Amino acid sequence: MLNESPSLDRVFHALADSTRRAMVERLALRPMSVSELASPFAMSLPAVMQHLAVLEESGLVRSHKAGRVRTCRIDTETFGLVERWTADCRSEWEGRLDKLEDYVNTLKGQQK
Amino acid sequence: MLNESPSLDRVFHALADSTRRAMVERLALRPMSVSELASPFAMSLPAVMQHLAVLEESGLVRSHKAGRVRTCRIDTETFGLVERWTADCRSEWEGRLDKLEDYVNTLKGQQK
DNA sequence: GGAATACTTAAGTGCATGCTTAACGAATCA
C-alpha cells in the first residue's frame, strides 16, 4: 500500500470537522464566494476563513480571487486519495477472507 | 445528503492520524493481538491502546478479549460511511458538471 | 505458589485546534 501519509493526514483531518464537511457539501453544489459559503454558519468570517485554509491545504478545495471576491470550488481529484486508501484496505481484507474461505473449502474437501 | 455527522467526525478523525491508519492497514492483513499490533510502533503500549480506543469508538475496529489476550480486527462496514460520503459529494459535483455541459451544448446548438 | 505476560488505568505535559474580537486593506459603488 503506497504511503501518502502527509497528505492523507491533511485530507482526513480536514474532513474530521462537521463545519468543513458542510462547506465541502455546499461547494459540491456549485462554486461560490467566501461570504456566500460562510452565510449559513453561525460563526465569524475569520473562523470560516480558517476552515477554508485547512480545506485548501488538504487539496479538497481550490480558490482564486478576482477583484475583491474569492471564488471557491471543490477539487474532486483529492477525493480520489480517500477513496483509494479505503478501497485498498477493504480489498486487502476481503481478499484475505476469500483466501480463508478457499482454505476452509480445501479442508472440507480433504475430509471426504 | 444524509447527515451522520457525529460518526463521520469520529471516523475521519480516527483516520487523520498516520499511526492509526498504519494500525488499520496492519489489521487489514489479519486480526491480531494488541501487542502484535503495537510491535512496529516506536511508542509506549498505553499510547497504542489510546489509538486503539479511538479506532474502536469510530467503529473502524472491533476487538474481543479471550483470557489475557485482546484480539483486534477491522470492521469494513464502517469504511462504507467514508466511501458513501465521498461518493455522494463527487456525484453531486459531477452531476452538476454534466448539467453544465448539457447547457453549453444547448447554447452551441442555438448558435447554428 | 511465584514469575512472567498481556494488557489497563491514571495522571501529567506540551503542542495543536477552533474559535473569538479588533483592527486593517483593497476593490467597488454613490
Add this chain to the structure above:
DNA sequence: TGATTCGTTAAGCATGCACTTAAGTATTCC
C-alpha cells in the same frame, strides 16, 4: 472622494490531542 463591501491579518484563549511514566490487574506458565 468617501462610504461600503469583501476579505485578510493578528493576537488571545479554552479545550482537545498525542504522547509519557508509573503503577495497577488479570492470566498463564513453570
